[in-house]
Amino acid sequence: xxxxxxxxxxxxxxxxxxxxxxxxxxxxxxxxxxxxxxxxxxxxxxxxxxxxxxxxxxxxxxxxxxxxxxxxxxxxxxxxxxxxxxxxxxxxxxxxxxxxxxxxxxxxxxxxxxxxxxxxxxxxxxxxxxxxxxxxxxxxxxxxxxxxxxxxxxxxxxxxxxxxxxxxxxxxxxxxxxxxxxxxxxxxxxxxxxxxx
Numbered sequence: 571x572x573x574x575x576x577x578x579x580x581x582x583x584x585x586x587x588x589x590x591x592x593x594x595x596x597x598x599x600x601x602x603x604x605x606x607x608x609x610x611x612x613x614x615x616x617x618x619x620x621x622x623x624x625x626x627x628x629x630x631x632x633x634x635x636x637x638x639x640x641x642x643x644x645x646x647x648x649x650x651x652x653x654x655x656x657x658x659x660x661x662x663x664x665x666x667x668x669x670x671x672x673x674x675x676x677x678x679x680x681x682x683x684x685x686x687x688x689x690x691x692x693x694x695x696x697x698x699x700x701x702x703x704x705x706x707x708x709x710x711x712x713x714x715x716x717x718x719x720x721x722x723x724x725x726x727x728x729x730x731x732x733x734x735x736x737x738x739x740x741x742x743x744x745x746x747x748x749x750x751x752x753x754x755x756x757x758x759x760x761x762x763x764x765x766x767x
Contacts, residue, residue, distance in 0.1 A: 578602075578610045600627065603644035616656060616678045618643065618696055621711060623659040629678050629696050640677060642697035652703045655693035657681045662711065665691030671715030672708065673749070674700060675759050676726065680719070683763035692719075700733055705741035715745045721758040722751035 578601065585595050595601065601608055608628035609615045618627040627643030643649055656678055661667040673692040675681050681694040695704070700718075708716060718733065720726035730748055738746055756762045 576609050576611075576615065578607050581609045599644040599646050606641055608641055608643050613641070616682075618649065618654060618656050619659045620648075620654055621658050621662060621707065623663070624648075626654060627696075629656060631678065640697065650703075651696050651698040652701055653707060654696055655704060655707070656696050657685075658693040658707075658711075660685070661691045661693050665689075667691040668712050668714070671717055671745075671747075672713050673717045673719050676720050676729075680721075680759040683760035687763050687766070699729065700737070702737050702740035705737060705744060709741055709744055714743070715747070717747045717749055719749040719759050723757055726758075 581601055582595060585601075586592070607613070608630050610630075612633050613630040614633065615628050615630040617625050618629055620626050627646070627649040628641075629643070630641045632639060632641065642651065645651065655674070658667075658672075661672055665672075670691055673684065673689065675684065675692060675694045677694050681692055684690075684692045705716075718730055720729055734746070734748075738744075752762055754765075756765065
């Protein structure tokens with residue numbers, strides 16, 4: 571899932587080696603959108619895959635100060651943020667998403683932290699709100715329980731409320747739960763995982 575810090579030119583050259591033309595790479599938006607690059611030595615990049623494990627984009631964490639913290643691949647023919655969850659392929663293959671449910675977190679940092687402590691039945695939203703299309707996807711895959719484990723701050727609580735009041739109605743038969751914050755001053759799942767590992 572994490573490819574780490576990879577020079578942009580190396581990714582470009584690998585795609586050329588795989589038979590893609592420079593025009594196809596540029597048009598796809600897979601490596602950059604305008605001046606925003608999704609891979610590079612100043613980024614930690616995560617490969618976004620669909621539920622079958624096919625790469626569809628990147629979400630990258632900037633290591634530099636200033637600018638956005640995370641950069642997401644632009645929407646494309648193969649990548650639709652409202653239809654993809656980061657790590658869902660891993661949750662289906664290695665986790666117990668169909669038998670024990672799926673944890674939904676806000677981003678790649680929280681997802682990586684859960685994987686680090688051995689929790690693989692988890693997935694993260696990719697630069698968009700969790701919505702009806704995500705719920706429909708999970709239902710179609712046979713996932714019956716969803717545990718929302720968003721950041722335990724005002725923004726996280728607001729996001730959960732929107733899901734509970736606006737989206738759950740689109741998924742009858744799917745049981746949805748909210749993970750309460752642990753005791754102490756912990757702001758998100760990543761911080762909690764660091765504290766217990």
